[in-house]
Amino acid sequence: MSDTSRDYDVVVIGAGPAGENVADRTSAAGLTSVIVENELLGGECSFWACEPSKALLRPVVARTDARRVPGLRRAVEGPLDVPAVFAYRDKMCIYWTDDDQVEWLDSVSVDLVRGHGRLDGPRQVVVETPDGGTLRLNARHAVVVATGTVTAFPDLPGLKEVRPWTNREATSARHVPNRLVVVGGGVVAVEMATAWQALGSRVTMLVRGNAVLSRMEPFAGEMVADALREAGVDLRFGTTVTDVARQDGPDGPVRVGLSQGDPLVADEILFATGRAPHTADLGLETVGLAPGDWLAVDDSYRVSAVEDGWLYAVGDVNHRALMTHQGKYQARMAGAVIGARAKGEPLDDGRWGAHASTADREAVPQVVFTDPDVADVGLTTMEAERTGRNVDVVDFDIGRVAGAVQYAEGYRGKARVLIDRDRGTVVGVTFVGPGVQELLYSATVLITSEAPVERLWHAVPAFPTISEVWLRILETYRDRDRRQTGTAG
Known part of the structure; x- marks a missing residue:
């Protein structure tokens, strides 16, 4: 093995959250793994998206919430301390350095190559290094693309x-x-x-x-x-x-x-x-794909259009669910699959639950960190109608819940739950209102587990919290069903 060529079991292109997680999982499976990155380890989420945006938004939303609480309004009447907000944002982004991420890669036995990586035929990645050199990486088992997306601009003059x-x-x-x-x-x-x-x-x-x-x-x-x-x-x-x-x-x-x-x-x-796949300069043409395209994958994250099953794509670049937490989920699944296939293990032995993804299609949670918060998972009413699902739609004013009254004076919020009539399970949830983001995981678990609605009567929410909205939704659904069927109370 020369200085210009190295062999690994797995080569990962892109060191955002998805790339880091898949390299971690393949390394944990005993496979030699290397990750290629030409910017900061941690990617878009850590430095230009999730982390800094939420750091900017947190003081905004906290001040708005405080203005709704008697006894606090006067204390937050003035403008935000902009330098302090920026300083907090900078700290959350670790001042746009990735030293800690490099240390973490070392701790999980994943090698790092800095530079711009491109595919160069089956199982081959060529890296242009910052010093002007070229390094060829040969993958014995898999190459994983985790390059994410870039802003999609309209075609405008100037x-x-x-x-x-x-x-x-x-x-x-x-x-x-x-x-x-x-x-x-x-x-x-x-x-x-x-x-x-x-x-x-x-x-x-x-x-x-x-x-x-x-x-x-x-x-x-x-x-x-x-x-x-x-x-x-x-x-x-x-x-x-x-x-x-x-x-x-x-x-x-x-x-x-x-x-x-x-x-x-x-x-x-x-x-x-909108977003476009970050694949224009990835060497896709060397493996029969079109530069600039999304990478369509199967449920084990193999790129469907590439023969022999050596190319995988995780995260936003595969266009299944463009969110950091979903990319990390995909990476965990793909890493387990690559490890099992490399060892010749069956993919349906049950040790991983299943080697096929479901969470990025059936129960995708998302939070919009505005005022009010928006949190949703599963189907919307429109999606249920389009797919022909037979659902009951249950709405409730969150402001009527005791926990919401305690949270803020004049609380405005709404919950919507979609219940599959045929199966008696929850298939979609949307919450809008201050502080609802922390309700989302319970909704995600409910949809994923396919728990019968009648069992929810035995999941008792604490008083007084906003989570009591679940009890009110059940009561609303029960009472409406009684009116429709003529059943006595």
Whole structure:
């Protein structure tokens, strides 16, 4: 083995949460494993997405909650301490260093190669190293792609010259723009609009459709939109950007042309218009795939279109469920599969529960960290109708629960639970309201375990907590069923 070529059982391209987890699992299975990364270990989530965005949002939401509690309102009347918020954000991102991640890789016996990795035929990865050298990595059993996604920009004249914000600039910026335009209506858009409006920007949101969070239950988007407007965000639906340009030089304000109405002028413009697979420069053409495509996989995360089953893809790049926790789940599953296959072990021996994924299709939990919080898992009403599921929809005003009254004066929230009529199990849950994010795991367990609804009467929520909403939902469902069947109380 020369200095320009190394052999491993498993080669992982990408050291975000998914890549790190799959390398950990294959190493734990006794396979020699190496991970290739050309940026920071920890990836998008640790440095430009989950961690910094939640660090920016936590003071915002905490202040809003405090303003609803008698005795605290005067203490939080003033503006946020922006330097302190930025300092907290920087600390949560470990000041954009990855030394601790490198130490962790060493502790789990995974090698690290810094540089840009590309496929170069079956089981081959070529890495361009920072010193200008080239290193070839030969995989005996598997190559795993965990390169994630990048911002998907619209095709707009002048966009590149404007140097627009993406999630990266929005989560790492060191100044507060006086005027910020946010393009999009998804999770990144509503979270960053929430954060930057509270930090002092005058935020205008441009949404192409007629709702924010359009993939969730409609009431969730409506409640978040109402809160954004109350906070001062100028929210415009049915509006698209037609052109952008910097005025008065490369650092001047941005002129934003619109499909309707007069142009806007802002200091920065953030595009939160979706994600694209980070595969354009990955060497996919050397294994018969198209550069820039998503990598479709089977339920063991093998790339379906590649023969001999040596190529796997985990995390956002496979387009199954674009969330960090789901990517880590996929990595755990894929790592177990790769280890079992390398040793010739059966995949259905029951020791791992199953070597086939289910959680990224049937019970995908998601939280939107706005005010109010949005937490959902499983089917929405629209998805149930589209797939022909026979469901009962049970709604309840969370503000009527004693725990919610204790949590905040004037609490506004809503719960929706979908119950499969034929099987008597919960198949979808959506909570909207302050503090509901911690209710989500119980809903996820309920859907995953397929527990009969009648058993939930014996799962007693503590008083007074917001989790009592589960009891109220059961009572609402029972009472409605009695009215429909004519059963006496």
